Each structure stands twice: as structure tokens, then as C-alpha cells.
Amino acid sequence: MxxxxxxxxxxxxxxxxxxGAKNEALQILCAVLLTSDPVTINNVPDIIDVNKLIDLLSHLGVKVTKNGTSSYTFQADNVDLDFLQSEDYKILGRGLRGSIMLVGPLLARFGQGFIPRPGGDKIGRRRLDTHFEGFIKLGAKFRYNKEEYFYGVEAEELTGTHMLLDEASVTGTANIVMAAVMAKGITTIYNAACEPYLQQLCKMLVRMGAKISGIGSNLLTIEGVSELGGTEHRILxxxxxxxxxxxxxxxxxxxxxxxxxxxxxxxxxxxxxxxxxxxxxxxxxxxxxxxxxxxxxxxxxxxxxxxxxxxxxxxxxxxxxxxxxxxxxxxxxxxxxxxxxxxxxxxxxxxxxxxxxxxxxxxxxxxxxxxxxxxxxxxxxxxxxxxxxxxxxxxxxxxxxxxxxxxxxxxxxxxxxxxxxxxxxxxxxxxxxxxx
Known part of the structure; x- marks a missing residue:
């Protein structure tokens, strides 16, 4: 210590x-899982939480290239889905609150997402209901192993829908947006968080080929697309x-x-x-x-x-x-x-x-x-x-x-x-x- x-x-x-902004970096790094193309992220902060997430992505099979002191290129063209069920994943995922935002992009692209109950600051109750209720409304099936505190969602196909979030959760909104960008049809998210970092995520996804309107407001409209491409992004x-x-x-x-x-x-x-x-x-x-x-x-x-x-x-x-x-x-x-x-x-x-x-x-x-x-x-x-x-x-x-x-x-x-x-x-x- x-x-x-x-x-x-x-x-x-x-x-x-x-x-670079910690809370933006955790969202943006999870979004690299949405495409098999290279994604370059600049102004990445060199801090424990962000480095843990980069390490977790690497264990998932994402190719990580460090371009400079604060620049990385990620390519998720060979993701190891079996790793999601491993003990190593459960250990690594528990050590980081931001790991919850891996679930949305994994669900969107691969039809499944799993996560152990994440850790982070001991500052009070930080529930995950908003995240999983959003996934369920998009058509995912939810399961929870109480003995291992292990969450999972699976879906053959996600379908757009209207949802009113029970709270304007930043990470919850980010997770649902990343799932919805590849859902079939149109998704509207009301009472969405609209923090600058969430706006940054949406703008990055648009550059990757997503169709999102209402960015910066509490009502997001997302028209699903079949695939996303690579991009370059700078963190605020x-x-x-x-x-x-x-x-x-x-x-x-x-x-x-x-x-x-x-x-x-x-x-x-x-x-x-x-x-x-x-x-x-x-x-x-x-x-x-x-x-x-x-x-x-x-x-x-x-x-x-x-x-x-x-x-x-x-x-x-x-x-x-x-x-x-x-x-x-x-x-x-x-x-x-x-x-x-x-x-x-x-x-x-x-x-x-x-x-x-x-x-x-x-x-x-x-x-x-x-x-x-x-x-x-x-x-x-x-x-x-x-x-x-x-x-x-x-x-x-x-x-x-x-x-x-x-x-x-x-x-x-x-x-x-x-x-x-x-x-x-x-x-x-x-x-x-x-x-x-």
C-alpha cells in the first residue's frame, strides 16, 4: 500500500x-468492441482504472498497440468469447467498476455479454438495474448467478424499442446506447444522461457509422445498423x-x-x-x-x-x-x-x-x-x-x-x-x- x-x-x-477524462475513457474503450476495424484513441489517461480496462480488453483478445504516451490503437477482430466464462475474467472484471460497460457492445456484436459484479469506490449503493432493464427491453434474456455474483445477457437479435430510464445513469445510458446502435429498428431512450462524455461517445459512434440523433439532450433516437467501422477519437x-x-x-x-x-x-x-x-x-x-x-x-x-x-x-x-x-x-x-x-x-x-x-x-x-x-x-x-x-x-x-x-x-x-x-x-x- x-x-x-x-x-x-x-x-x-x-x-x-x-x-484525459477518466469517465469518458472507460466508455470509449468499451466501444472498440463494436467493430473489427482499428480504432485509435488519443489523450488516454495513464491511471489505474483505465489501465485495468485496457488489460482486460487485451485478455479478451483485442489487439492493443501503444502509439505514444497517451495514444492507443485497438482492433477487436478476434475476440475470445470463451474468456467471458473463465475465472480470470471474473477476477479481472470485479476489480473495475467500468467493466460493466463491456456488456452492451458484446451483446450488440456477439449476442452475449457477461460480467461479474464490478468493484470500484465504496461510496454507497450503485445498482445495475438500469443497464439490464434496458438490455431486456431490447430483447435480451437476463440471468444472474447469485452464488458467484455473475450477470449475463444473451439475444439472437436485438430489436429497437422505446424506453424510459428509471434514472439518468451515465454508464447505464452508455451501455444501452452501445447495445442499441446495432439493434434492428429504432430505439428511443428518454431520460438519457447527457453528460459531455456521453455526448463524446455518441459522436464517436456516429463517426463509426451509427445513426444517433438528439445528442446532448435527454431523448436519444437510434436507428440500428448492421455493422460499424473504425475511427479516431480524442478524449476530452x-x-x-x-x-x-x-x-x-x-x-x-x-x-x-x-x-x-x-x-x-x-x-x-x-x-x-x-x-x-x-x-x-x-x-x-x-x-x-x-x-x-x-x-x-x-x-x-x-x-x-x-x-x-x-x-x-x-x-x-x-x-x-x-x-x-x-x-x-x-x-x-x-x-x-x-x-x-x-x-x-x-x-x-x-x-x-x-x-x-x-x-x-x-x-x-x-x-x-x-x-x-x-x-x-x-x-x-x-x-x-x-x-x-x-x-x-x-x-x-x-x-x-x-x-x-x-x-x-x-x-x-x-x-x-x-x-x-x-x-x-x-x-x-x-x-x-x-x-x-
Whole structure:
């Protein structure tokens, strides 16, 4: 288990380049199974979750060619369907939440898809019903081995239909779209997720020959085709990482420029951080954050009531950044209510922040009230363990702002979502050391 040793209290300065988006990469990589032609993917992040999925594709028989530091070509012209029933597949599939999105393209192209109950962050219940209900509506037969927690769907032919999703699940929508693009007839998906990463997947599928309309809305119409071809695709910058760097800059009173952020795809992220009192400027396609030497003040609502920041399906604020907002609020001027609606375990990491001296009241598993210090007192260094990706980066930001030397264990959780994070932070002046 790896560990970070962080000496906090140092201002950072310089440029930082966001990695390719983790959540987009997991969808896009699964889509290479839809064709026997080569598919080239650029701006692939070098992180644990993505590398696990690439390894899993390789075990499935997909030819993987690394073209450069962040570019790969995949060719799924000899997929080993027998591997889907093997113990190795069950072990590899369990270690990655994103493996669930292999099922849709496998079902579409080969008439069968199997997956063990996937792993990932322990942030609360993350059900798979939306995925499999969609497959069933397309005509697949569903089976589940309770002893081995092994899911399967099979169909001789998928048929287009109308479906209303019970929730706007991003991975569920992606999985159903990948199944529907080769179904016979027309499929309409209402209450579809419309995140930029889902839009990216749909645009890539269109370039491969799929017929999809309504991209960017919550109503997708898909006319099935018999086969898809190869393409080249570039993954967007990771909006969660961009939000993390905004929070880091403010919390450490640092002057930072985040380069090439695809600003028009950031949605509510810039305006939400501005509500916390953080100054950020758009400079071309970069985001510049000046050193907040006088701190930052949380806005109240017009009637004077306390600001509430909550998550919602896109174009609402992403749940993956609520942990960042929470930690940034601990040093703000004013108070804030965080309402995490989606996951019931994601706020439990606040105990570590309270140990560091933060003023936080955990109202219930979904809500936390934060009273900012206004930098009148620093957070105190401590020893802690990262419970998941987003809590891990939040604790790292807290440690970089704290007085003294902090230790963070289980940093593999952070590595699952952030590429070479200690190396990149050192380049802008962070005092951080990785110990194996």
C-alpha cells in the first residue's frame, strides 16, 4: 500500500495540464468492441482504472498497440468469447467498476455479454438495474448467478424499442446506447444522461457509422445498423481534475493556470466555484486562478439564506466535485450546506477533516454543514487513509494547505483517477513524497 508524505502550507505556482477524462475513457474503450476495424484513441489517461480496462480488453483478445504516451490503437477482430466464462475474467472484471460497460457492445456484436459484479469506490449503493432493464427491453434474456455474483445477457437479435430510464445513469445510458446502435429498428431512450462524455461517445459512434440523433439532450433516437467501422477519437480533458485544481489553487493561495480545459464543456463548474468566492479567469481555453491572498467569501442567496450546493444529473453540478467543494469551503469566509444526493457514503470522509480542525457538522449521510475558517486558523496536519478517489484528492488538497506534515495511506485510490499526481504537483512547487 502506497503512502504520500505532504508538507503543507506552501503556495504553488505554475501551469498544470489536465489529463484525459477518466469517465469518458472507460466508455470509449468499451466501444472498440463494436467493430473489427482499428480504432485509435488519443489523450488516454495513464491511471489505474483505465489501465485495468485496457488489460482486460487485451485478455479478451483485442489487439492493443501503444502509439505514444497517451495514444492507443485497438482492433477487436478476434475476440475470445470463451474468456467471458473463465475465472480470470471474473477476477479481472470485479476489480473495475467500468467493466460493466463491456456488456452492451458484446451483446450488440456477439449476442452475449457477461460480467461479474464490478468493484470500484465504496461510496454507497450503485445498482445495475438500469443497464439490464434496458438490455431486456431490447430483447435480451437476463440471468444472474447469485452464488458467484455473475450477470449475463444473451439475444439472437436485438430489436429497437422505446424506453424510459428509471434514472439518468451515465454508464447505464452508455451501455444501452452501445447495445442499441446495432439493434434492428429504432430505439428511443428518454431520460438519457447527457453528460459531455456521453455526448463524446455518441459522436464517436456516429463517426463509426451509427445513426444517433438528439445528442446532448435527454431523448436519444437510434436507428440500428448492421455493422460499424473504425475511427479516431480524442478524449476530452478531465473536468473533475480541472475542478480539483481550481479548489487546490484557492485553498493553498496559489497562482495556477490550468491549460487547455475545453472550457465550453465545463458546464456549471466555473460558476459554482465563483459562488464560493473563488476568482477564476478564462484565458482562451485556459483557466487562470490568481493567488487568493485575502481569502474567498461564500455568496449567500438573494434573501440572505445559506448557500446550498448539491449534485444533479447533467447539466446540473457533478457529484464527483462535491468533495472538493466541501474541503475548499473549510477555509472560506462564510458557511455552506453540501447536499450529496446520489451516494450515501461519500461524505463520511469529513471525519478526517474534522480531525484536522475543520468546522463541519455531518447532518446525515447526505448533508454536511461547513463553517469556514477564513484562514484565521490553518488545518492541522494528520495521518489519514484515502477511502475513495474523490475523497482522496480532497484530503490531499487539505494536507497541502495544512500546517505541518501529513501522511495519506492507500494512495492507490487516488492513483485510480489522477495520473502521476505527485510528479505534476511537484512541478508547481508542492512538497510531496511518494513512499511504496
Amino acid at each position: 502506497g503512502t504520500f508524505i505532504i508538507e503543507g502550507g506552501h503556495a504553488l505556482k505554475g501551469d498544470i495540464h489536465p489529463q 480533458p478531465d473536468m473533475i481534475e480541472i475542478g480539483s485544481w481550481i479548489g487546490l489553487a484557492a485553498m493553498t493561495k496559489s497562482e495556477v493556470t490550468i491549460k487547455n480545459v475545453a472550457y465550453d464543456e465545463l458546464g456549471l463548474i466555473p460558476s459554482t466555484f465563483r459562488k464560493l468566492g473563488i476568482t477564476l479567469e478564462r484565458r482562451g481555453d485556459d483557466v487562470y486562478i490568481p493567488a487568493h491572498k485575502d481569502g474567498y467569501e461564500i455568496q449567500n442567496y438573494i434573501d440572505g439564506s445559506i448557500l446550498t450546493i448539491s449534485d444533479a444529473p447533467w447539466p446540473g453540478f457533478t457529484p464527483d466535485l462535491l468533495s472538493i467543494v466541501l474541503v475548499v469551503a473549510t477555509q472560506a469566509r462564510g458557511s455552506l450546506l453540501i447536499h450529496q444526493k446520489m451516494f450515501e457514503s461519500r461524505l463520511f470522509f469529513v471525519d478526517k477533516l474534522i480531525d484536522m480542525g475543520a468546522k463541519i457538522i455531518l447532518c446525515d449521510p447526505h448533508r454536511a454543514s461547513v463553517i469556514g475558517h477564513d484562514f484565521q486558523s490553518s488545518l492541522k496536519a494528520t495521518t489519514m487513509t484515502s477511502p475513495d478517489i474523490r475523497a482522496g484528492i480532497s484530503l490531499l488538497i487539505a494536507a497541502l494547505s495544512a500546517k505541518g506534515t501529513s501522511t495519506i495511506h492507500n494512495i492507490e485510490q487516488i492513483d485510480r483517477g489522477y495520473q502521476n499526481i505527485d510528479g505534476r504537483l511537484k512541478q508547481i512547487g508542492a512538497h510531496i513524497q511518494r513512499i511504496s
